[in-house]
Amino acid sequence: MPNKNSKLLQVCIIGSGPAGYYTAEALAKEENVRVDIIDKLPTPYGLIRGGVAPDHQKIKGVYRRYEKTSLGERVRFAGNLEAGQDVSLGELRELYDAVVLALGAPKDRTLGIPGDDKLGVIGSAEFVGWYNSHPDFAGLDPDLDISTVVVIGNGNVAVDAARVLAKTPQEMAASDLAPYAAEKIHAAPISKIWMLGRRGPLEAKFTPKEMGELGELQNCITVTDKDQIPDLTEEQLAALPLVVRKNMVHLKAFTGNRPEAGKKTLHMQFYSKPAEVLGEDRVTGLRLEKTRVENGNCIGTGEIFEIGCQMIIPCIGYRSVPLEGAKFREDWGCFDNQDGKIEDRLYCTGWARRGPTGTIGTNRPDGHQIAARILREVTPGGRPGGAGLDALAGRRGLEIITFGDWQKIEAAEEKAATGEAPRVKFHRTRDMLTAARR
Ligand SMILES: Cc1cc2nc3c(=O)[nH]c(=O)nc-3n(C[C@H](O)[C@H](O)[C@H](O)COP(=O)(O)OP(=O)(O)OC[C@H]3O[C@@H](n4cnc5c(N)ncnc54)[C@H](O)[C@@H]3O)c2cc1C
Structure with a gap:
């Protein structure tokens, strides 16, 4: 048969x-x-x-x-x-x-720099999974009794992580943010969020809609440094891909913003390459090298600077x-x-x-x-x-x-x-x- x-x-x-x-x-x-x-x-x-x-x-x-x-x-x-x-x-x-x-x-790609396994370095797969109720990450319980967070990456995942940390309970009311995460995030004394990229604004991978949202946050001012956002002529702008052109409009607008007392600041910083996570067991800061971009390649300048922070969220890709x-x-x-x-x-x-x-x-x-x-x-x-x-x-x-x-x-x-x-x-x-x- x-x-x-x-x-x-x-x-x-x-x-x-x-x-x-x-x-x-x-x-x-x-x-x-x-x-x-x-x-x-x-x-x-x-x-x-x-x-x-x-x-x-x-x-x-x-x-x-x-x-x-x-x-x-x-x-x-x-x-x-x-x-x-x-x-x-x-x-x-x-x-x-x-x-x-x-x-x-x-799985998160790791930073691959000294200290990237210190307490307080939490990859975006874990952090995003935590606030999204993923059973693998719900037990993460990050220490958010902190003032400064560094989000590493210039894509939409980095923007998501920064925005969720920046929004008020009212702004998240129509979301399905995990209640345990909402409780922790909204009680956290975070006043400063850095978003860092190794390359410049023209190379960034985020999309304009997500950029635009960063300009409309109720309790957070998004700022960019004037000297990092190129002053392009109409002609130069017109030659850029539409997505980049629209991003530039938002980033330019952010250069006019100033931190405001009582509000969080989201500082978007470009041309910054992580070199070492600082601290004993726990993160206390990030050492970085300034970069420049030549023909799309990121080149270290040898100029080192540090940012004090208690949490680092690398959003640099997955495996x-x-x-x-x-x-x-x-x-x-x-x-x-x-x-x-x-x-x-x-x-x-x-x-x-x-x-x-x-x-x-x-x-x-x-x-x-x-x-x-x-x-x-x-x-x-x-x-x-x-x-x-x-x-x-x-x-x-x-x-x-x-x-x-x-x-x-x-x-x-x-x-x-x-x-x-x-x-x-x-x-x-x-x-x-x-x-x-x-
Ligand atoms: C934080 C984040 C935000 C994003 N936001 C957006 C957005 O706003 N807009 C957009 O267009 N794209 C977004 N993306 C991209 C989008 O989510 C991906 O393109 C898409 O989910 C990839 O689909 P996938 O099916 O390959 O993988 P996944 O969506 O990851 O699905 C894989 C599935 O496999 C299952 N699985 C894994 N291992 C096993 C196993 N051993 N046995 C059985 N099952 C297993 C997992 O449980 C999961 O359900 C985002 C991505 C991330 C990480």
Whole structure:
């Protein structure tokens, strides 16, 4: 008797972030494809839930699209299942015709300077995960009884971290900032936040909308140094990419700002390369070298200066975590692949494929391309797919969280919200599981 599943192409996607969902969305257009998206958390959507800033709910709204994919009959969410722990990649490759690594890049890149492991140096993956209720980081409990924070990086993650530290409770009222983080941040006596970049304003990676927000903070004045923002003619401005041009307008405006008594100051400083974290066990300051930029390259000038601070948040990029059975490039910080293919029947997409670059939308063509490649290259092999995964989970006593279970978690989080807040997120896996079982 032929196996009734023999014509179905069984695909497992590891990771339910944007890259995983865009891949599933494209695969699910084909009638003969069945997709299981597994995630180590009981909750889907990756950094949409645990990374994107809690006061940027509009951006988080993209999850509605992924929800649609999950509610279709060809895609299944299987949460609370960690590849490499609960189930090995080898086992998944036996159960499915193709496996896609969409694991993201959850580890911080380190500064790589003396003292970067001192207490008070907290990478953005940890810090952002903490204020976003990610179960891996909810226990971080940073010491915020401090006056000065240095945020290192000139991208939107640095802007997010600085803004969340700068905003008032009223400004965060419509957010889903973790209540334990809100309590700590809003009670913190922080008066000065530095945002440092090694290069200049023309090379910065943040986007104008995020820059604009820094000019509208209720209780924080954003300042830039006049001598660091070039005086460009109309013609020179017009020659710049639109994003840079718009950023320059904001940065120029900030040069006219002055610190105000009773308000926090966010000082954006360019041409500053971290050289050493100062302090005994705990951070007391940062030593830096002034730089100049030549042909896009950052060159140290030898001029050293110091900033006193009690906390440093490097926002300088991320790395993927290797998974046994998949080739990994230490130098890239992600999986070894050629156009998304690692080897036969094994693919990667999103940040696990290309590193931590681009926006949420960048993962769409990436996911769609991998889906097209799988449909071209892999034929159904009569593998058991989801039924096999369920049987394995049953044998191991693993509790798989379905999309229906997740919807119960989501409903409980929404019910717990008060005022303008959209939800109060669970930050402990056991509480999520309890809500799912209700
Ligand atoms: C702080 C921050 C803020 C951002 N803000 C914005 C923004 O405002 N706008 C924007 O366009 N982009 C933003 N981005 C970028 C955007 O979030 C990424 O482009 C996108 O999330 C990458 O998608 P991904 O699916 O590759 O990875 P992720 O979103 O990280 O998803 C990976 C998933 O894999 C799961 N996983 C990991 N390991 C395992 C395992 N072993 N087994 C099972 N599951 C596993 C994780 O739990 C996670 O759900 C932001 C990024 C960060 C870090």
